[in-house]
Amino acid sequence: MQQSAVPELAHTHTxxxxxxxxxxxxxxxxxxxxxxxxxxxxxxxxxxxxxPPAPVTAAAPSTTGVDFPIECGHVEALVMRKxxxxxxxxxxxxxxxxxxxxxxxxxxxxxxxxxxxxADATSPRVVATLIDPKERRxxxxxxxxxxxxxxxxxxxxxxxxxxxxxxxxxxxxxxxxDDTFIRSTPAGxxxx
Numbered sequence: 001m002q003q004s005a006v007p008e009l010a011h012t013h014t015x016x017x018x019x020x021x022x023x024x025x026x027x028x029x030x031x032x033x034x035x036x037x038x039x040x041x042x043x044x045x046x047x048x049x050x051x052p053p054a055p056v057t058a059a060a061p062s063t064t065g066v067d068f069p070i071e072c073g074h075v076e077a078l079v080m081r082k083x084x085x086x087x088x089x090x091x092x093x094x095x096x097x098x099x100x101x102x103x104x105x106x107x108x109x110x111x112x113x114x115x116x117x118x119a120d121a122t123s124p125r126v127v128a129t130l131i132d133p134k135e136r137r138x139x140x141x142x143x144x145x146x147x148x149x150x151x152x153x154x155x156x157x158x159x160x161x162x163x164x165x166x167x168x169x170x171x172x173x174x175x176x177x178d179d180t181f182i183r184s185t186p187a188g189x190x191x192x
Contacts, residue, residue, distance in 0.1 A: 060084030060093040061117040061124030069126060070111045070133050072101035080110065085144030087114065088176045095124070096149050098131075098139035106163055109133040112142070112151060114181070128181055130174050138166060149174040150186065 063079045070077050081098040088094070095115040100108040112131035117124040130149060131137050141152040150173050154166035161167050174181040 058092045058119065061095045061115040063095060063097050063115065063124075066097075066115060066124055066126065068097070068099045068111065068113055069129065070099055070101065075102045075104075078102045081139055081142040083142050083144040083149070085147065087144065087147055087149065087181075089147065092116070092119070094127075094144075096130070096142060096144055098142050098151070100133070100138075107138055107166070109136045110139040110153070112139060112149075114149075130181060130183070131172075136163070140169075147175065149181075 061084075063082055068077050077099050078101070079097050079099050082095055084093045084095045086093050087096075096112060097115060098110045098112050100110045102108075110131060111129060111133040113126045114128040114130065115124040116127050131139070131151070131153070135155070137153040137155050139151055139153045141150075143150045150171070152169070152171045155168040155170060156163075157167050171186050172183055173186045174183050176182075
């Protein structure tokens with residue numbers, strides 16, 4: 001057997017002190033890892049407590065290309081006012097639109113419609129009529145605030161009043177309740 005030209009190295013033989021040093025280092029790592037813990041998880045957890053759903057950041061339905069239920073004959077329907085907000089509390093916004101026919105003369109009556117669009121739908125659809133054009137109303141203001149639709153409009157005290165000259169100013173609000181829109185008169189509303 002041939003002898004090695006390199007003398008024996010001290011660190012190639014394990015001694016009890018080496019085992020003690022290794023055990024001490026492992027113990028230090030374990031102790032340090034138990035002190036330095038990551039922060040609590042912040043992901044939202046599903047709860048069965050009836051908590052309100054997390055807000056969804058979906059775009060409000062567009063009025064472009066919507067077939068509104070208004071009879072305009074040979075002229076187009078025009079969206080004159082619109083407002084958006086979550087009306088039914090599902091986390092997805094709806095759009096409310098005041099629409100009338102593009103009549104060449106006179107004051108065409110407005111219809112007020114609620115549009116919604118499902119997450120998997122390619123286009124919005126009309127789900128409610130708040131003011132029917134047959135009511136002969138002209139909407140002057142339309143807003144959505146905290147799930148409530150608010151509208152100011154002009155109307156007529158009788159069928160004898162000419163269309164050019166509405167003589168009544170009114171306000172109404174609608175709130176989604178029990179799967180339908182409930183209409184009421186806001187506080188401070190007045191007629192002329």
